[in-house]
Amino acid sequence: MKAKIYVPAIAIILSATAMQANASTVKENLKEKVAAMTTEQKEARGEAMKTRIAEIKEINKSDLNRNDRREMRTELKDMNKEAKAIASGGVYITIGGILLIVLILILIL
Secondary structure: OOOHHHHHHHHHHHHHHOOOHHHHHHHHHHHHHHHOOHHHHHHHHHHHHHHHHHHHHHHOOOOOOOOHHHHHHHHHHHHHHHHHHHHHHOOOHHHHHHHHHHHHHHHHH
């Protein structure tokens, strides 16, 4: 009788647990890699990405097979992520943050 209760309970518990994704570690590795670069290296990598994008634009994509087009898309997505990591570093304030600052200033004044 106990076995009939424990087996489904264990199955439900194991199916409900979350699996840890590796996506965050990939982003962190990219950020660490970009943080270790000097400004000259960042500029050189940016120029290399620009030339590669120009090469990709010149390619006749109708001649490529499905796998080649998929590889090209993933390469462009990876370069886009890397470019965003290189260009990041700004300070962003949300609308809620602005409203909070304005309310605090009103209360103080």
